[in-house]
Amino acid sequence: MVATVQRKRIEILVDTPLVPRIIRLIKEVDISGWSVIKIASGGGRDGRWDHDEVTGAAAKSIILMIANEVKASLFADRIAPLLESHGLLITIGNVEVVRGDRF
Amino acid sequence: MVATVQRKRIEILVDTPLVPRIIRLIKEVDISGWSVIKIASGGGRDGRWDHDEVTGAAAKSIILMIANEVKASLFADRIAPLLESHGLLITIGNVEVVRGDRF
Amino acid sequence: MVATVQRKRIEILVDTPLVPRIIRLIKEVDISGWSVIKIASGGGRDGRWDHDEVTGAAAKSIILMIANEVKASLFADRIAPLLESHGLLITIGNVEVVRGDRF
Amino acid sequence: MSIYLMAAIGLKGGVEVASTGFSTELASAAIAGITLGFTLPILAFFMLRSIGKLGAIDSGAVAAHYGSVSVVTFVTAIELLSNQGMQPDGFMVGVMALMETPAIITGLLLARAYAKKTEAEKGTVDQSGNGSNLLHEVLTNGSVILLLGAFAIGMVAGEAGFEPIKPLFAIGFNGVLCLFLLDMGLIAARRLLQTKKITIPLASLAVLLPIINGSIGTLVGTMIGLDPGSAAILGVLSASASYIAVPAAMRLALPQADPGIYLSMSLGITFPFNIIFGIPLFAAQANFLAPILG
Amino acid sequence: MSIYLMAAIGLKGGVEVASTGFSTELASAAIAGITLGFTLPILAFFMLRSIGKLGAIDSGAVAAHYGSVSVVTFVTAIELLSNQGMQPDGFMVGVMALMETPAIITGLLLARAYAKKTEAEKGTVDQSGNGSNLLHEVLTNGSVILLLGAFAIGMVAGEAGFEPIKPLFAIGFNGVLCLFLLDMGLIAARRLLQTKKITIPLASLAVLLPIINGSIGTLVGTMIGLDPGSAAILGVLSASASYIAVPAAMRLALPQADPGIYLSMSLGITFPFNIIFGIPLFAAQANFLAPILG
Amino acid sequence: MSIYLMAAIGLKGGVEVASTGFSTELASAAIAGITLGFTLPILAFFMLRSIGKLGAIDSGAVAAHYGSVSVVTFVTAIELLSNQGMQPDGFMVGVMALMETPAIITGLLLARAYAKKTEAEKGTVDQSGNGSNLLHEVLTNGSVILLLGAFAIGMVAGEAGFEPIKPLFAIGFNGVLCLFLLDMGLIAARRLLQTKKITIPLASLAVLLPIINGSIGTLVGTMIGLDPGSAAILGVLSASASYIAVPAAMRLALPQADPGIYLSMSLGITFPFNIIFGIPLFAAQANFLAPILG
Numbered sequence A, B, C: 001m002v003a004t005v006q007r008k009r010i011e012i013l014v015d016t017p018l019v020p021r022i023i024r025l026i027k028e029v030d031i032s033g034w035s036v037i038k039i040a041s042g043g044g045r046d047g048r049w050d051h052d053e054v055t056g057a058a059a060k061s062i063i064l065m066i067a068n069e070v071k072a073s074l075f076a077d078r079i080a081p082l083l084e085s086h087g088l089l090i091t092i093g094n095v096e097v098v099r100g101d102r103f
Numbered sequence D, E, F: 001m002s003i004y005l006m007a008a009i010g011l012k013g014g015v016e017v018a019s020t021g022f023s024t025e026l027a028s029a030a031i032a033g034i035t036l037g038f039t040l041p042i043l044a045f046f047m048l049r050s051i052g053k054l055g056a057i058d059s060g061a062v063a064a065h066y067g068s069v070s071v072v073t074f075v076t077a078i079e080l081l082s083n084q085g086m087q088p089d090g091f092m093v094g095v096m097a098l099m100e101t102p103a104i105i106t107g108l109l110l111a112r113a114y115a116k117k118t119e120a121e122k123g124t125v126d127q128s129g130n131g132s133n134l135l136h137e138v139l140t141n142g143s144v145i146l147l148l149g150a151f152a153i154g155m156v157a158g159e160a161g162f163e164p165i166k167p168l169f170a171i172g173f174n175g176v177l178c179l180f181l182l183d184m185g186l187i188a189a190r191r192l193l194q195t196k197k198i199t200i201p202l203a204s205l206a207v208l209l210p211i212i213n214g215s216i217g218t219l220v221g222t223m224i225g226l227d228p229g230s231a232a233i234l235g236v237l238s239a240s241a242s243y244i245a246v247p248a249a250m251r252l253a254l255p256q257a258d259p260g261i262y263l264s265m266s267l268g269i270t271f272p273f274n275i276i277f278g279i280p281l282f283a284a285q286a287n288f289l290a291p292i293l294g
């Protein structure tokens, strides 16, 4: 079987305007890359919410990253202050990465 | 290191017209929020399928939720009847949530 | 509680033009289905990258699959050669699938 | 683009009704439309079961599609007929909106009544969430609201209010429609190529049903005294099969029905058939029937 | 579609400035616009705190919205005024662009100055990432750049260069705007129905603030010698509330402020109010004031 | 929007061919186009290796881009030339479609032939999935099909059939093209600013290659007897570099090639260069060469 390594899969749910700031953090902790996915709609304590193309003001995105444990926990520490003030949602899961030595 | 709690990451793959019904279920079990992501294309037993903007009839979405174990299993019980009849696909994984006490 | 089975959640990050080739592989190992999600933007060793509707040349997608362990590792073996040459990113995680006997 | 088409056709219809006013013709066309919507699926249902060899659930779902209407087919028909001097009445937009939902109800009732015990049991499960919920979800369907909204705006604004925005809708309309048809055609072709669900009897029904339904519609339209253009449109509406509102409703209410069947039939076969053969056929029928029955 | 509107209005404005040249009117309008942008939020802030019973953070965020401008409202006003023979000057496009950001600064300063100790502490956390960063992010906002870019292109190309592409922008403009307003109206309505955050005092302020700000803007415009059309536009700009640039800025800089409040007020109430009542009101004011002060 | 442009240009071309009929000019233009597509990448490849200091893989990928064509550049050139009274022949649309793919084949062959041993080994791995598959994937590329489809429709429909939908395509065309160019320009600028891959030799080649290729194309066009407008278009096609079909093909077939290089060169430099300098240059060349060689 092909070689795999264990890595962390970090998922950050964030207001789209905040994305550039998160990316700055990602670069600071030297994580190799990230991918952004748009959220179409959602709901939370503030009630239901729909993405609309016109205003775009309330757009939300998911930032997805694969990183090793050290960088993942470093990143979590760094982003913690933004968590409460900006209502972010961060989850960290375990995944096997195939030939993932570069992360 | 920053504090984390363990939560369930629930992912539901569903025909877009069904989304409002799932959301009603989510509210019934009092899960704090959800996010909807559009699927661009896919394939299954029914053959390949592409999202097209014109008819939209066959659109599919993923509903993503973070919840604690109790609510997650309550939700799974509630949604089970829809599983077979509507061909849903539900996966439940473990994730660490940073400062996630509100879920 | 409703019955669940353990399955693998495979996520492949790939250049959109490559998607049809991956799907051919999926069918070869007889995995029951897949779902494609578009990535809006991202960054890696090659620098930042944004999806733009005009050229579309650099578009990236995530292919998501649920499969049992045997098929998942068969698939990982098969896709390994493409990994290095095409710069794919594959992660494999554990999830519980509700009533998931068909995968 | 579909927003544009919907808004344009709704506005135009509204403006025309504003300038002609309500009439008995309008009332009888509305009643005829609703009645056709409720009854056409019944014939279709039994043909699908006997000729098409489909189960009750699939038959009900497909029948609902053929009882409902296709907006793009309607818009194309309006354009083609107007170009031939058979300008239909503006209120037919309203009739179309009225014909969108009744067939869904008939289709569901038929499916439930005839579904075998085991199927019915599964059906019960999701009845929980159905009923008024489903109706609400169908009626608040974006496209219906947009169409009726534009219709209402057109009626209120009238000829004068329409003047400043006329160029956009009048000039570009044919072109946008044309692009849209191209797009739809591609989707239809792709769907047809990918499907493995369509047997020869089903393909034949996808041609036969629009011919039968359309002829009934044209006949009814002529008998209630509509002008040939409007009668032909009633025929086109009867012949056309939904591929937006009804599939969505079926995914909710009859999830066991196979989308591969109903989408391939309505979008893959009936839609192009109506555009190419159906519209001229019902126009000819209406012209033929008018002096006899009108 | 919004790209089209932005580009069209920017181009038109640029072409006009190219044919009229710079003037002292332009300079005084620019200064007036910036001054209004900086000062209008102050009044709004205190009304929101006292009448609206909002905290300092929410008041600052809402005030920033009302000090900034709405492009769609502006575009609609330009069209309506032009149709009534009150064609505003082309340079008002530039004034609009200038009015987009100052209010954000005032709103933030007010929020920080008046926020209670605990709130202020949280505020500090994200000040780290703010300041020049925020300004950069706001100024490189896509729509502002597009607008100014189109304006610049229009100025360089002038009347002659604009000729070949005129049809697209001239003919379709009203229609696209109309569709856009329809769309915005639907969004506004949905937002209003879903919200539970809007109290009666807040709803009243969402009507009162545009009336007050707009009257001030019209008055100032007339006093600095603008023609009635341009003065009315300055009123409309003052009255209008942002729902694109400012919400995004607030999510960054005042994340504790509740989007449910500022979006519902600006998009759900003030936007339709301005389109329906505000624009004619400020036009009438400008016509009334012109002979007295002009 | 790009759908609109493709459809419009395809239709126009088809309509024109329908009214002029096939000719020997058409045949020789087609042969010339295909030949240029196959051969131009060879020169480019060796210049990229020697001057640009690129490896074989990257050189092959970039050469494929410069041998293929850019639809937007083509469309812009058609418009500009027509405005100057140098209306090119309608069949050049077909020539463009023919020139889209040959360069991909040449580029791949060159890359494989010259790639060092280690590189070649990696190359073998994905050859498994290549060959006819790749060709299929490239040829069924959406935009090529759309273009040829519209061309075919235009040819069948002819002048008369085109009449009713003419307004949309004729009136809005320049405006849409203009918006599109604006958009492309922004993307090009952003790409150029973000890249760190472009050395001075590569940047020079991104200007030099279109000049050389374009001059060859114009010369060939004149020599085979095309009118100056069509010869200039053949030059523009030769000069232009693909940024849609070829990048996608390269991601599949030469994944080791660096997109940062080929996209920055073709989209970031060559595309704007051709729009601003290339088109007038080749027009002037064609006018200059016509009386000498024509």
Ligand SMILES: Nc1ncnc2c1ncn2[C@@H]1O[C@H](COP(=O)(O)O)[C@@H](O)[C@H]1O
Pocket (backbone or CB within 6 Å): A031, A032, A033, A034, A035, A036, A064, A065, A066, A067, A103, C013, C039, C041, C042, C043, C044, C045, C046, C047, C049, C060, C087, C089
């Ligand atoms: N560690 C990572 N986590 C998530 N996505 C990544 C990661 N690294 C790279 N990517 C994605 O893969 C693309 C190409 O990365 P690269 O091959 O490093 O240039 C980027 O644009 C991202 O979308």
Ligand SMILES: Nc1ncnc2c1ncn2[C@@H]1O[C@H](COP(=O)(O)O)[C@@H](O)[C@H]1O
Pocket (backbone or CB within 6 Å): A013, A039, A041, A042, A043, A044, A045, A046, A047, A049, A060, A087, A089, B031, B032, B033, B034, B035, B036, B064, B065, B066, B067, B103
């Ligand atoms: N438990 C959750 N799981 C997934 N997404 C969530 C959850 N809670 C909130 N969200 C997302 O976060 C957004 C804001 O939530 P809130 O801060 O609770 O208003 C929502 O619109 C959802 O898209």
Ligand SMILES: Nc1ncnc2c1ncn2[C@@H]1O[C@H](COP(=O)(O)O)[C@@H](O)[C@H]1O
Pocket (backbone or CB within 6 Å): B013, B039, B041, B042, B043, B044, B045, B046, B047, B049, B060, B087, B089, C031, C032, C033, C034, C035, C036, C064, C065, C066, C067, C103
């Ligand atoms: N094993 C799977 N993994 C991920 N997505 C799937 C899987 N099976 C089915 N799907 C998705 O579910 C849709 C319907 O599948 P099916 O019910 O098998 O026709 C497909 O179009 C896919 O988008």
Ligand code: NA
Pocket (backbone or CB within 6 Å): D065, D066, D067, D068, D069, D213, D237, D238, D239, D240, D241, D242
């Ligand atoms: Na029907």
Ligand code: NA
Pocket (backbone or CB within 6 Å): E065, E066, E067, E068, E069, E213, E237, E238, E239, E240, E241, E242
């Ligand atoms: Na304002």
Ligand code: NA
Pocket (backbone or CB within 6 Å): F065, F066, F067, F068, F069, F213, F237, F238, F239, F240, F241, F242
């Ligand atoms: Na070329």
